[in-house]
Amino acid sequence: MNPSVTFGGPLATALGLVGAPLLLGVINKTKAFFAGRRGPPLLQAYFDLVKLLGKGAVYSRTTTWVFCAGPIVGLAATLVALLFVPLGGVAATFAFQGDLFLVVYLLGLGRFLTVLAALDTGSSFEGMGANREVKFATLAEPTLLLALLALIRVAGSPWSLSPTLGNISTASSLGTAPVIGLVAVALVVLLLSENSRIPVDDPNTHLELTMIHEVMVLDHGGPDLAFILYGAALKLWLFATLLAGIVVPVRTGNLAVDLGATTLVALAVGVVVGIVESSMARLRLIHVTHLLVGALVLAAVALLLAVGWSR
Amino acid sequence: MRHALDFVLVTLVLTDLVLLGSSRLTACIRLVAAQGVLLAFLPLALTWPELEVAAMALAASTLLVKGVAFPLVLERAMRDARARREIEPFVGYTPSLLVGLGMLGAGTWLADRLSADVVRSPLMVPVALSMILTGLFFVISRKKAVSQVLGYLVLENGTYVLGISLLSETPFLVELGMLLDVFVAVFVMGIAIFQINREFDHIDVDQLDSLKG
Numbered sequence: 001m002n003p004s005v006t007f008g009g010p011l012a013t014a015l016g017l018v019g020a021p022l023l024l025g026v027i028n029k030t031k032a033f034f035a036g037r038r039g040p041p042l043l044q045a046y047f048d049l050v051k052l053l054g055k056g057a058v059y060s061r062t063t064t065w066v067f068c069a070g071p072i073v074g075l076a077a078t079l080v081a082l083l084f085v086p087l088g089g090v091a092a093t094f095a096f097q098g099d100l101f102l103v104v105y106l107l108g109l110g111r112f113l114t115v116l117a118a119l120d121t122g123s124s125f126e127g128m129g130a131n132r133e134v135k136f137a138t139l140a141e142p143t144l145l146l147a148l149l150a151l152i153r154v155a156g157s158p159w160s161l162s163p164t165l166g167n168i169s170t171a172s173s174l175g176t177a178p179v180i181g182l183v184a185v186a187l188v189v190l191l192l193s194e195n196s197r198i199p200v201d202d203p204n205t206h207l208e209l210t211m212i213h214e215v216m217v218l219d220h221g222g223p224d225l226a227f228i229l230y231g232a233a234l235k236l237w238l239f240a241t242l243l244a245g246i247v248v249p250v251r252t253g254n255l256a257v258d259l260g261a262t263t264l265v266a267l268a269v270g271v272v273v274g275i276v277e278s279s280m281a282r283l284r285l286i287h288v289t290h291l292l293v294g295a296l297v298l299a300a301v302a303l304l305l306a307v308g309w310s311r
Numbered sequence: 312m313r314h315a316l317d318f319v320l321v322t323l324v325l326t327d328l329v330l331l332g333s334s335r336l337t338a339c340i341r342l343v344a345a346q347g348v349l350l351a352f353l354p355l356a357l358t359w360p361e362l363e364v365a366a367m368a369l370a371a372s373t374l375l376v377k378g379v380a381f382p383l384v385l386e387r388a389m390r391d392a393r394a395r396r397e398i399e400p401f402v403g404y405t406p407s408l409l410v411g412l413g414m415l416g417a418g419t420w421l422a423d424r425l426s427a428d429v430v431r432s433p434l435m436v437p438v439a440l441s442m443i444l445t446g447l448f449f450v451i452s453r454k455k456a457v458s459q460v461l462g463y464l465v466l467e468n469g470t471y472v473l474g475i476s477l478l479s480e481t482p483f484l485v486e487l488g489m490l491l492d493v494f495v496a497v498f499v500m501g502i503a504i505f506q507i508n509r510e511f512d513h514i515d516v517d518q519l520d521s522l523k524g
Contacts, residue, residue: 175314178321290332293405297328300412305321308419308437 008255009094012087015263017079020237021045021230023270027197030274045233052226060219062122070117071220071227077110078234084161085238088245088262089169090255091162098159100148104141107194110231111137118216129215132285136200136212139292140193146299147183147190151246153306154179165242169251179309182302184247189295191239191273193288195232198277200288210282240266316356316431319349320438323472324415327445327465331407334396336457340385343461346468347377353475354483357431365483372487373471376494381464384501389457392508402452410452414444435476442469456504456514460497467493 025042032039041047059067084099086092092099115133118126152159154176155167168180193200196213205211217228244265250258283291323346330342351374354366389395402410418441425436446466450459467489474486508514 175317177314178317182321290405293408294332297408297412301321301324301328301415304412304415304419304437305324305434308422308434 006091008090008259009086009092011255012090012259013083013093015087015259016082016234016237016241019263020233021049023236023240023267024233026267026270027274027277030271031278034275034278045229049226049230052221052229053223055222057220057222057224060121063120063219066113067117067120067219068224070113070120071217071224071231073113074110075227075231075234077106077113078231078238081106081110082234082238085242086162086165086245087241087259088265089166089249089251089253089258090262091166095160095162100145100152100159100161103161104144104148107144107235108137108141110235114216114228117220121219123219125215126218129212132212133216136193136288136292139289139296140190143186143292143296143299144190144194146296146303147186150179150183150299150302150306153303154309165245165249166251168246168249176306176309179302179306180246182298182305184243186295186299186302187239187243187246188272189291191236191243191269192276193292193295194239195236197273199280199283199291202282205282237266240269243269313432315352317434319352319356320432320434320472323349323442323468324438327442328408328411330461330465331411331445331449332404334400334404336389336394336396336455337386339397339458339461340382340389343385343464343468344378344382346465347381348374350377350468350471353472354486357475369483369486369490372490376490377464377468380494381497384497385457385460388460388501388504391505392457392514394455394457394514397453397455397458400453400458407448407452410448411441411445414448415441417441417444431476435472439469439473439476442466442472445469454515454517456500456507456516459516460500460504463500464493464497 022042022045024045025040028044029039029042081103083093084095084103086095111133115130118130118133148161148164151168152164155164157163157167168176192198196203201212201214202210203214205214213232217225220228241262244262248261248265250261250265252258326342326346326349330339333339333342351370354369354373355362358366400407415437418439419437421440422436443466446462446464446469449462449465451462453459453462471486471489474489504514507519511519
């Protein structure tokens with residue numbers, strides 16, 4: 001392994017840590033453009049984070065340590081997961097056999113603690129949000145695993161994310177285009193549902209009856225809310241870069257070009273999310289299940305096709 | 312041409328799955344028509360560099376019969392029967408989708424067992440088998456007579472793909488003969504649906520049992 005690659009992993013992670021909130025800004029700018037407004041500044045998410053970190057937190061007397069642990073573990077789990085996800089062709093900081101399972105379950109751990117914290121408040125609304133979050137997660141998690149397994153099968157690589165994404169190059173992508181396409185569609189649905197965007201959840205709404213993620217974090221404030229916001233931004237970044245690395249596989253071997261191209265595509269994913277949010281309404285909760293089952297089926301078909309191919 | 316062939320096969324699988332998940336009969340008929348159009352590409356894709364007359368004749372007749380004639384006959388039958396959607400299938404739409412996945416898995420496994428020599432694309436036999444199984448499942452899981460005809464057509468599309476993929480020297484005359492058979496069958500079924508509807512005022516096959524004696 002040449003030194004530039006080992007240096008690339010930490011650089012990609014650092015880029016994610018710094019750039020993740022920018023993705024939220026890109027989405028909001030796109031939505032504002034479609035609504036004919038000027039919209040919040042591109043860096044609004046950073047301002048929000050700084051503002052929230054400077055505030056104190058108020059805790060209800062019914063809550064326990066679980067309520068405080070929720071945001072911290074949620075952010076920590078996403079941070080660790082980010083260390084294992086490659087930025088396009090640039091290998092991640094850490095990689096080992098089977099790291100994709102660790103990534104999926106780290107995201108699951110973060111979700112679990114967020115749900116526990118929501119239940120800990122004893123508020124009926126937060127319980128409802130937790131209920132929905134877990135219900136959709138039962139469909140989203142197997143979809144993510146199946147999609148990643150299909151990618152590994154297509155790339156013919158060891159069971160690790162970094163070599164898998166490294167092997168998907170433009171040269172080999174024509175023959176495997178159907179599988180990559182199916183995985184990409186499944187990942188788009190996952191990106192929307194896992195990051196509580198329209199059509200699954202509306203990040204702007206404050207009507208508890210229709211919310212999923214927002215309702216779970218209603219009682220958090222100050223630094224806790226900042227952790228949750230930052231964790232959500234990192235999760236969005238993680239999914240967007242994963243999608244970007246698959247859809248536009250730039251593998252020149254030049255670190256700066258690879259990093260820049262994948263980051264640009266990830267920001268373009270943000271624009272696409274903004275367009276989706278501007279042009280669609282939130283689905284009824286019962287239809288969200290259908291959407292996620294559809295994504296699950298697509299990912300499973302991709303895996304079966306990949307298996308059929310390599311026979 | 313290998314890539315185009317794979318693309319057609321994957322799209323066939325996807326139309327199957329969408330068919331299993333949709334309740335509107337018009338949409339279902341359109342999907343099966345789309346399958347017919349896709350099937351018309353197969354003989355051309357298989358003989359690609361040289362354009363054989365027989366292959367072109369098969370493609371043209373497939374397009375005409377499966378892509379145009381069947382949808383017309385079935386939409387007419389549907390309109391006469393005033394049946395817009397499948398109301399309560401025996402198996403719901405989401406479970407149907409999962410069964411469809413199982414069928415694709417079964418097709419892949421069976422194709423592995425068959426160890427048919429794959430000259431064109433390793434996907435052809437699995438896709439064909441899964442289409443046959445999906446068609447059969449569609450016939451037994453839906454209640455409306457129109458849906459059952461659609462299931463029969465999907466089954467037939469599967470045998471078409473299987474026939475093309477297993478025979479290295481595809482006897483196009485046999486395929487054309489099969490096409491004629493299916494055409495007559497669908498024509499007869501369209502008339503039968505019309506008659507069932509005129510006699511019983513619905514085409515719910517499930518209720519026909521209880522009218523006996």
